[in-house]
Amino acid sequence: MTDAPTPLIQKGSGLQVVVGLGGSGLSAARYLCQEGYRVAVTDGHPAPPLASQLPEGIHTRCFGGIDADLLLQAARVVISPGISLETPAVRAAIDQGIPVVSDIQLFCDACRAPIVAITGSNAKSTVTTLVGQMAADAGINVGVGGNIGIPALELLGNEDMALAVLELSSFQLETVSNLNAQVACVLNMSPDHLDRHGDMLSYHQAKHRVFQGAKSVVVNRDDALTRPLIADNVPRLSIGTQAPDAGQYGLVIDADGQTHIARGTTRLISADELPIKGQHNLLNAEAALALGELAGIEIDSMLETLRQFEGLPHRCQYIASVDGIDYFNDSKGTNIGSTMAAIVGLGAVYAPKDGKLLVILGGQGKGQEFDELAPLINQYVSQVLCIGEDAAVIEQHLRRAQLGHDVEVHQCHDLARAFECIERVTKSSLSQVQAVLLSPACASFDQFSGYAARGDAFIDLVQALAD
Structure with a gap:
């Protein structure tokens, strides 16, 4: 094309x-x-x-x-x-x-409402849902669809739609020309779908088609691969995990350790006020605020939405605390980048309490190299449980990447055996595990009909522990 x-x-x-x-x-x-x-x-x-x-x-x-x-x-x-x-x-x-x-091309050719176009390797659904909720809470007649839930063309049935918020996959974008979005964003970039795109360059090029004709953009300062090659006069806002420059979004940490989302020097909301947890979710909140600002949504209304937003199922979803250990379902973490975000996001929560994570990895690896996970596992994780088709490959990659000697790896085949292992290792007096995270970094089709079924099985096993 x-x-x-x-x-x-x-x-x-x-x-x-x-x-x-x-x-x-x-x-x-x-x-x-x-x-x-x-x-x-x-x-x-x-x-x-x-x-x-x-x-x-x-x-x-x-x-x-x-x-x-x-x-x-x-x-x-x-x-x-x-x-x-x-x-x-x-x-x-x-x-x-x-x-x-694609159907997205048909939609953008016919749509008369401004479009907020969101893509990225991870967090697309969370940010798309959040921006849509922000618009609805602000009284805007909004349609939310694309790669999430409702096919985009069905949104055209709402003749009074004043804003369209679309989640877009690389597969949808590779056949789109001149989307002409009101605001466009590539949230992040990490290897995914390389079995389809062939290499990272082709994947990157597909994602960046979201910027064609964009009237404004949001850029992730922490990820150079999200930055579009467009004219300097196109309005843009940036997000990141560090303190922001004037007029941009970022995180500010007070002397007492309290973290705030800030725009420039203005503290907007503290992490404690948000139902969604982890640094990655703070970045998602920043992205939603920046996208909403460029789409014309009022800031105070957006902040109130953030105070109520509890996240999406299977996306770093808190399930329960059993015997002092918190359980999180991130079954939607089907690639290395999403799992890295979950480990960093939750690890930063438990590390100050001298706690470690137990992480469940595995499934169909889609040709990925898992070495990148090793440094973060060494920092935040004490137990790795491998399941599924590529369980042995994951352990092999982690060990060749110099996995720490204090990190234990267990081959568990499936979730049921993983939970038997969880009961054993967490009862040890030496266990530092304060949270269990299912974030497989793999597709689920070897053992499940999809990531949702995998997540539901995890939830059932957690609830069985609690009973």
């Missing part, structure tokens, strides 16, 4: 082929039908579960494989994020000059 503007296609002219019949594909097919286009659908599944919900006017339905001949007849292909651009049938269409776009 190139960065050239998407060719305008007149309504009703040319065949529109939707590839992939998940939630976004279904919404695209419905939208295109409503707009008067001639629509066909193809999917690799022989009987897609959502096929029964297609409009009756879609007569061409090619299932059981992506139909290459059908794509070559298209005036435009609308591809679902789960389908790679390197799929042979899709690549053949691209090579023939047929435009291949």
Whole structure:
């Protein structure tokens, strides 16, 4: 794909082929039908579960494989994020000059409301939800969707929508040109989906498409890979874990150790006032404030939302305290970057109390190298429990990265055996463990239907301990 503007296609002219019949594909097919286009659908599944919900006017339905001949007849292909651009049938269409776009491109071409566009390797859903809640609490008619919950095109049904807040994945962004967001942000960058993108450069390039045409941006000072190559006159705010410069967001620590989110020299809110915990969540709160400010949301209203926001399930979610040990479910931590953020965020909470974390890692590693985790584990963790398909690979990578001699690694196969191990090691009189963190740094499909099922299993095991 190139960065050239998407060719305008007149309504009703040319065949529109939707590839992939998940939630976004279904919404695209419905939208295109409503707009008067001639629509066909193809999917690799022989009987897609959502096929029964297609409009009756879609007569061409090619299932059981992506139909290459059908794509070559298209005036435009609308591809679902789960389908790679390197799929042979899709690549053949691209090579023939047929435009291949996502539902996000259709949305931004049709949307009349300002767009807040949020991407990044981690924390996208938390920040997107938080900005949406801030807007709603401020009395703004807001639509929240994209890679989170509601497909973006469904938001167009709200004709009075005054602000659209979108979570965008790299898969969605790689087929978007000139999103023209009111404010755009790459929250952070760490290796992820390299099995699809091929290398970090391609992943980075896909993420940074969010900045095309942006009217303002938010930048993470702690992560150089989030900084866009755009004109200096584009308004921007920055966030970070250090004290901020004038007019920017950051963290200020008082002499008594109290941490505050600040804008310049103005302390806005203390960490103790926030239901969400950990330094990474303070950074998420900063990002939401900066995005909201550039979208025109009033600051006092946003701060009140922060005081009420309890976070999302499976994202560093506090579950319970059992026998003096706190349990956190971060099953959504499916890559190394998200797990690093969770370890640092919670480790900084327990380290001043001379406490350590017990961390559960493992699942499908997606080709990642786990060496980067070792320094943080050495600093904040005393017990590592490895589960799942790549459990042995994780231990091998950690040890070659000079894992500390005082860090114990246990091979546990699955969560049930991990909890048997937790009971053993935490009952030791030498145990420093004050918190158990499930943040696997891996996908879950080796043992679960998804990260939510893995998180639910963890919660059930914690509750069984408490009973």
